[in-house]
Amino acid sequence: MKTPAEEPAILLVDDEEELLFSTRLILRREGFANVLTQSDSRLVAAMLDEQPVAVLVLDMTMPHLSGLDLLRRVKETHPGLPVVMMTAVNDVDTAVTCMQAGADNYLVKPVDRTRLIATVGTCYDLGRTRTELDRLRRHLSEGQLENEAVFRDIITVxxxxxxxxxxxxxxxxxxxxxxxxxxxGTGKELVARAIHTLSGGGGPFVAVNLAGLDDTMFSDTLFGHQRGAFTGADRAREGLVCRAEAGTLFLDEIGDLSPSSQVKLLRLLQEGEYLPLGADAPRICAARIVVATHVDLKAGMESGRFRSDLYYRLCAHHVALPPLRERPEDIPLLLEHFLDNAARALNKARPSAPQELSRYLAAYRFPGNIRELEALVRDAVARHPGRILSLEPFLVAISGDLALPQDEASNEERCHTCLLKDHFPTLKGAEEYLIAEALRLAGGNQRLAASYLGITRQALNKRLSRSPA
Ligand SMILES: Nc1ncnc2c1ncn2[C@@H]1O[C@H](COP(=O)(O)OP(=O)(O)OP(=O)(O)O)[C@@H](O)[C@H]1O
Structure with missing residues (x-):
């Protein structure tokens, strides 16, 4: 695990300087870059006020303030800060006292190296989660985003x-x-760009689509190579990890990564280092890494296609974007937004949308999500000469791919049984049933019902006039 110097520190407090030195060394070797030590317990409070600390490790027995006293004070001033106690005695009473006073864990001296690393690592993650939750809670209670402008390209209500x-x-x-x-098409890249802007690293946003990259291409694209690294490498190539320095590296379609590339990416995330082909010294990766996929990585893990260690590394923070059919309230706004964009791009007067269009679109499943809506609108604007868009191109596109309301979809079986009842239906019976269902789903709107059925409104009318009332 990496904790670059600007990340919150791990603060070790013990009156034994030698122990501080060796513990710090172990944690530094494990990748915790920012490890501070303090041998005077009276100075700890000031240190906590001066810099962000992620984990506090306290010895129990110290001159001036004992570990337990310090723990109690810290829990009053910094209640969310994870604290690990170190004791020389392995007894239940001591452990219970520490936990009751708010310690998150405790270690017995001489401290076992593996247990030290695991305990500090877990507390580090715990602290990060608590900080995020605090911020989230504060934000939600205030109801206001700190950086509303960052999200202006993501149209949503x-x-x-x-x-x-x-x-x-x-x-x-x-x-x-x-x-x-x-x-x-749900907006994963837009969200990645927002994360980049919020992170404020000052570097560039570098996006790469990993679909179709074999392992050699993956290494060369991300890590680059030295001149002469292989036949034909007559000049050095800078990898995208280097180009994204102090910025964000956005790896799209991560679910398509080959097993050997998964190992390389895991190493990059774990060590924070990479080796360009032909180089003999590793380079530090300073970029923030954001990854995206439309495939189910959990299923990939279960089938052995995606490494579980990589998955858990990647989902330190996880954002799951809902499909458009689960946020139909966004459709009217997106429609207006894409109408503006399309008219501008095509240099045409901006047409307006028929009133009922949003309602029709809300019934569509939108497998291509917002990208599909954007393309539909652009196409409709390009084709249409008038001031009010025609419904036809939309109805043609959405017919036959209806998003059943949730309870309808789950009642699919019920529909089949009522269609079949206790006997196989005649063609006429099935047609009447389908027309009745389409009209019901379309709220009685014949034009929409016709589009669900994949026929014209006139054809529906003809059938309705033939069928018994
Ligand atoms: N909420 C939104 N507001 C405005 N435009 C959006 C929104 N969401 C997506 N888009 C637009 O839809 C298109 C697809 O978005 P984006 O490329 O971010 O999706 P994606 O999930 O990364 O797609 P893919 O999985 O295919 O890579 C882009 O043109 C983007 O600008």
Whole structure:
């Protein structure tokens, strides 16, 4: 685990200088870059006020203030700060006293190296989670984003999306990777750009699509190579990790990564270092890493296609974007937004949308999500000469792919049984049933019902006039 110098520190407090030295060394070797020590317990409070501390490790027996006294004071001033106690005695009473006073864990001296690393690592993660939750809680209670402007390109009125914005603000200061999942076209790259802006590193946003990159291409694209590293490498190539320095490296389609590339990415995340092909010294990766995928990584883990250690590393922070059909309230706003964009791009007068269009679109499943809506609007604007858009191109596109309301979808079986009843239906019976269902779903609107059935309104009318009332 990496804790670069600007990350919150791990503060070790013990009156034995030698023990401080060796413990610090162990943690530094494990990748905790920012480890501070203090041998005078009276100075700890001031240190906590001066800099962010992620984990406090306290010896129990110290001159001036004992570990327990210090623990009690710290819990009053910094209640969320994880504290690990070190004791020379392995007895239940001491452990219980420490825990009752608010300690998160305790270690017995001489401290076992593996247990030290595991305990500090767990507390480090715990502290980070508590800080994020605090920020999130504060944000939600205030109801206001700190950086509303960062999200201006993400058009939404969906409460789910708003709570994602709050979450993004709370995780932005962390240097841990962020995993963004969601169906294609739900806005994963837009969200990655927002994270980049919120992180404020000052470097560039560098996006790379990993789909179709074999392992050699993956290494070369990300890590680059030295001149002469292989036949034909007549000049050095800078990798994207280097280009994204102090900025964000956005790795899209992470679910498609080959097993050997997964190992390389894991190493990059764990060590914070990479080796360009042909180089003999590793380079430090200073970029923030954000990854995205539309595939189910958990299923990939279960089937052995995706490494579980990589998954857990990547989802230190996880954002799951809802598909458009689960936030239909966004459709009217997005429609207006894309109408503006399309008219501007095509240099045409901006047409307006027929009133009922949003309602029709809300019934569609939108497998391509917002990208599909954007393309539909652009196409409709390009084709249409008038001031009010025609419904036809939309109805043609959405017919046959209806998003059943949640309870309807789960009652699929019920529909089949009522269609079949206790006998196989005649063609006429099935047609009547389908027409009745389409009309019901369309709220009696014949035009919409016809589009669900994939026929024209006139054809529906003809059938309705034939069928018994
Ligand atoms: N909420 C939104 N407001 C405005 N535009 C949006 C919104 N969400 C997505 N878009 C637009 O939809 C298109 C697709 O978005 P984006 O590329 O971010 O999706 P994605 O989830 O990364 O897709 P993929 O999985 O296919 O890579 C882009 O043109 C983007 O600008």
């Amino acid at each position: 969906s409460p789910r999306m708003r709570s994602i914005f709050f979450y993004l603000e709370s995780v932005a200061p962390s240097r841990q990777p962020v995993l963004i999942t969601g169906e294609t």
